[in-house]
Amino acid sequence: MSQEIAAFTAATLSGAAGGSRDAGHRDAGDGGAGRLDPMVADVRESDFSEVFELLFGLLVDVIRVRQPDLTAILLKDTLAAPIPAELRVAAQQMTGMWFQLLSIAEENVAQRARRKLESAGGPDSVAGTFANVVAEAAAAGTDADEIARALSGMDVCPTITAHPTEAKRVTVLEIHRRIYRGLVDLESARWTPRERDAIVRRLRADIDVLWMTGELRLEKPTVEQEVAWGIHFFQETLYEQAPQTIDNLAAALRRHYPESPIPLPAVVHFSSWIGGDRDGNPFVTAETTRMALAEYRRAAVGRLIKRVDELTRILSISAGQVKVPEEFVRMLADLLHASRNAAEIVARNPGEVFRQFLSAIRERLEATLEVGSAHPAKPYTSPQELVRQLLVMERALMGMQAHDLVVQRIRPLRWHVEIFGFRTAALDIRQNSTVVNKTLIEVWQRLFPDTAAAIPAPNSKEWRVWIDRELAQAYKPLPAMEGLSKDAAEMLAVLDVVAEARGGADPKAIGALILSMTTSTADVLAYFLLAKYKGLVPDEDIAERAPLTVVPLFETIEDLQRSEQIMPELLDHPVVRRSVRARDHLQEIMLGYSDSNKDGGFLCSNWELAKAQKRLVEVGRKKGVRIAFFHGRGGSVSRGGAPTGRAIAAQPLGTVNGRLRITEQGEVVSSKFANRGSALYQLELLASSVLAHTLKSPREAAQRGGAEKEEVLEALAGLSLASYCKLIEQPGLIDYFNAASPVEELALLKLGSRPARRFGAKALGDLRAIPWVFAWSQNRHLITGWYGMGTAIEAYTKVQGSGTLDLLQEMFATSRFFRLVIDEAEKTLCLADMEIATTYASLVPDVEARERILGMIRQEYARTVQHVLAITGETELARRFPAFRRRFDHVRPLIDRTNRWQVEYLAEFRAAPEASEKREEVLAPLLMSMNCIAGGLGWTG
Structure with a gap:
């Protein structure tokens, strides 16, 4: 290590050494109080020093x-010095690479720290794990029956999305993975100096390849590339680690409830x-959906075949050495018959009945993978059929006293099938209510040509009458329709794809029909009606058929407030009642964090989301x-991003009950699931937090709050909304936003396949929440995470008088919601x-508007900092979060x-004529600056 590097490290290490401490331990829902053993903290500091200096x-x-x-x-204090124009791109590439390497180092050290903590205090000492949650439950006197009830209805479902917030290509992710694995290899003390070198x-060499690969996409990714990006994480980590998550839960239950065997379903999907x-993405067509379903199926079944092959090599058990149960013998005969290859299988593995069993399963999996081919074996009709066969094998081996073999080899395979089926992930179909309603109008125009002129307007009383009338009719196949608009034709075509998938080997390959911008009961019923026209909604219950799930998505403040009136009416409708009944009386509702924040600001949005959940649970x-x-959360605070454990712990009383779906978007996916150790911890953290909330929330008075505290929050939210609206309704605000941020240039950054705006409009209401947040974070205003709070607290304090600060401080200490x-x-x-x-504001040409709007933002910033510090009792920001503060410093x-630099690039880019050489020259450093800032902050939108 050169003296220069050592000097740089000494100057900066104190800021980076604890960078992963919050991520590793404070995220587990303990209200922010870190619980690191001092010895482990010292090891982590030392570990990070070594990794930091190396990278x-x-x-x-x-x-x-x-x-x-x-x-x-890179080495000297030249941060303020000008950089020659010819070095600007390279300088930013270097900066971005260092941010990436720093994140990899932090992730590696966080995993080391968790291992050290477990080694020092046992598995129960690692907060955020099943071991920790089950240990606390047992210590609190929770009996086995209560645990079993909580687990029986538990379903935790991360939902991978391709929102345009991930700049890293699969190629770059693979390089990052190799670097991480290299750091893991170096943890071992067994290497000789030559091997370590x-x-x-x-x-x-990998860092060199990363430099030569570059970060910028030359072309916007296709949907096919985004599908490959998503499957990458399953192939690399999730296929292996999700079953391990269930195994960790099983181990915790065996340790703390040894006398009470608790049934254990696969609680993660x-x-x-x-x-x-x-929704707003014209590149997602019926054909791309069909392609995606096929790719997900190929990945899932292909991995199953690989695991079956591995198990076949291991299970060299001879029937001459053990007594094989009759149940197994019968199942083997059925499997061999269905494989259509019994003679060859038996000849290949004479007497080795378990190899025969698995070989027959492999034949059937190959037939399932190659549906429609000439493969002679009988394809599986559902993953449950394979699960039943694996259970028979488990019972046979358990009867032979091969308990460890079952636990280590067979059960993880069965859990794999229960988690991933033949689908990898259930593919949701999301569409906007506007498109659904327009499609329904076009269908009616062709079904009822004589009365086409009388078709009512969407969401009118007559519109609802027409929908109810059609839903009550007996099903008849929809005739061929010519001349439909592109959107309507695609809407009907994708429902055909849904019907195909539901009739395949894994009906759960299709998840829910998500309806964006749900504004009324009729919006949801219109989606049901289109599905009925395509044969997806039976007239009566069909027990063997998976019910169609239509999920309303309430996004705006107005829609969140209206949901309390929409849902009772919806749940009373006969068609919806049948669907809900078929799903064991369960209705899913999606909540949008993005648009509600854009509508009402951070505090108001969070409060409206909390209130909506409580109201809807009561409905x-x-x-x-x-x-x-x-929960439609993103990575940034203003889009619902928050430490997983604490965010779940802060959910209102009775709103979790063992079930939680949550979007994992863009850069959040790679930060959580790129490496095995992190993926396992993040999955377990998510699931264990749901279990903890389910077990604790009925007993915790701290979550109940009280009428007085709810009145305070209601008042603060209203005052915050008024302040936020005063800003976004300012004359010239949109012009300020466009000029003082790179929002218009964002479209040139090849992040995702989806456009930045819905329907091509340029009004604030049509701008997607992701670029809204992206732009305010790039220009370091970040108003989406705090604006309006300072005015709200100040106004409330003035009205209520003395004692108000004491009340707010007491709420901060006792209310998980308010503290979060x-x-x-x-x-x-x-x-x-x-x-x-x-x-950035210097880029705004209108001087009056610039001074007025920037002045409002600066004043509100100072006001909010003052009152937040008064509530927390601190003297400077983020002092309570030393790891967060050190990393950012x-x-x-x-x-x-x-x-x-970005301000300079924006000025130069906008001043240059369109399609000019100067614009092209500035474009690359401008786009690199966006990547760098996003990498430094840790998220884009």
């Missing part, structure tokens, strides 16, 4: 070879929107229906920078520099 030194070595002029920029050289989310109780929530809101706003305030924001100078 930084290797990066410097690569830079010295590839771009020697940049070495001084070889590992370090491989790491250096996966959904996906990649290839099914067509369900009155109707005899279990309500399950699907304050905590996350405080972190966002720390990331914001009003000096940088002022630099470390990367801040690099982000600040990139912000200043």
